[in-house]
Amino acid sequence: MQPVRCALAGHGMIGREHARILAAHPLADLAVICDTDPAAASGVPAGTRFTVDLDEALDTAGLDALWVCTPQQVHLPVVEAGMIRGLHVFCEKPFASSLGDADRMMELHESTTGSLVIGHTLRFDPNYVAVHQAVADGKLGEVVHVSARWNAPDYEGRIISGRTTVPQEMAIHDLDVMRWLVGDIERVYAEAAQQRVVGPGPDAAVATVRFASGAVGALDHNWILPFDSGLRSDHRLAVFGTRGSAYVETRDSPAVVFSADGLEHIHSGYYSYPNGVPYGALPSEDAFFLGRVRDGRPWPLALADARAALVAALAMDRSIEEGRPVDIAEFDG
Ligand SMILES: NC(=O)c1ccc[n+]([C@@H]2O[C@H](COP(=O)([O-])OP(=O)(O)OC[C@H]3O[C@@H](n4cnc5c(N)ncnc54)[C@H](O)[C@@H]3O)[C@@H](O)[C@H]2O)c1
Incomplete structure (x- = not known):
């Protein structure tokens, strides 16, 4: 299967774990990581580019998918930037910090060529x-x-x-x-x-x-x-x-x-x-999402349930x- 070309935004506590999982996964090609804090460049996996500019990250050629690991107050703008580019977007829980943001993200799921899932690891x-x-x-x-x-x-x-x-x-x-x-x-x-x-x-x-x-x-x-x-x-x-x-x-x-x-x-x-080799619930979640990008398998959590x-x-x-x-x-x- 063709590796999924991935971007990740938010290289903090959980973003670092997703990045490590993706860097070790044979179905993932982690092309770029974006974090607005330049200090987050530390520990970026070998072979992955780092940038503080989200648009520049998401304009990387051939991207399929985006992992959104920013704090929930900034899920919406990062998700939106990925969705309008037609990417498959995995967004960490909670959906958002407000219902208004969650509803806007649900609209983007309907109105753009991108797709959105929310990660509830349990x-x-x-x-x-x-x-x-x-x-x-x-x-x-x-x-x-x-x-x-x-x-x-x-x-x-x-x-x-x-x-x-x-x-x-x-x-x-x-x-x-x-x-x-x-x-x-x-x-x-x-x-x-x-x-x-x-x-x-x-x-x-x-x-x-x-x-x-x-x-x-x-x-x-x-x-x-x-x-x-x-x-x-x-x-x-x-x-x-x-x-x-x-x-x-x-x-x-x-x-x-x-x-x-x-x-x-x-x-x-x-x-x-x-x-x-990544092991555990978080790697299972990432592997499932990588598979979904390639074969469209249904995500086990509807957006309405995350909301x-x-x-x-x-x-x-x-x-x-x-x-x-x-x-x-x-x-x-
Ligand atoms: N699934 C889980 O078990 C689990 C565990 C921890 C956190 N989370 C979720 O993950 C998300 C992130 O939490 P965290 O604890 O890793 O936060 P964190 O503060 O450790 O990391 C967030 C990172 O995002 C960066 N950032 C902020 N705004 C940005 C932007 N506009 N573009 C790019 N980068 C930006 C910050 O500089 C920081 O490095 C939250 O939604 C949180 O609830 C999930």
Whole structure:
């Protein structure tokens, strides 16, 4: 198969991982990386050009695809620049920082020759996919209750606190998973801890969720795990139905190292590079997108569902601000 000629915008925390994955993937030709910060030129894979000028990057001859890894406040202009050039665009979650931006991106998907998908990585995590399959196959019966957690290390919180919120950055992953498993969300009620552990914004958010089906959900998320403690990530999903229950628990990684430096959990399942070969949910997502560019396979997350996850995250933020339960209908009438 002809390699997909790729550009990537935003060579920051997650953009660097996508770049590393693409540079090692036989179906990808990572031609150019753009970041408005010249310092982001460090660590660009060998053979890939770096520029601070987005238009210049996207005018690279023969491009097929664009990875958008900029902060969500600047998803729209970067996505638009790719879409009007007819590129296949992969945009990191969350869809955008506002519904107006998300709606404009959906219009571009309809009106340009380009195409757009939003990356919600848990849709490519084999553990979450297996639980979804069990629910879809009816093995759990009717889902009554679901709970989810994703806590991140404090160094990530320091980068993004104040720029975004725990609901829009972290809880949105699990809001999407919950909608995938249980269906539409009707109402959320959230509280946040504002102890300024890593920055100006709230450090943790918890919420209850009511689904249209009558089921209920619980979310808890933070970005304060002390990096020095050795624990880098803490995911959990539990689903309870009338005929069974299902769980994903990834706090305790299968690989653990004990040394004079203390105990270290090797966080291998999201992205790692055993023998130089990308492995994990993020590489699976990228490989799926590369395949889609060549054969048009359907992306497992409709734009309307990525938008609905954003609405639920914005509803959590409104609930935190106003101290009351928020109906999803407040956002779309
Ligand atoms: N899928 C996941 O698990 C996951 C994990 C982390 C972040 N994300 C998402 O990825 C996106 C980026 O987050 P991050 O943590 O990597 O941010 P980051 O701040 O580490 O990196 C963003 C980079 O974009 C650059 N940038 C800003 N404006 C630009 C522009 N107009 N053109 C080109 N480059 C520009 C910045 O200079 C920076 O280097 C966010 O939407 C975030 O929610 C997803």
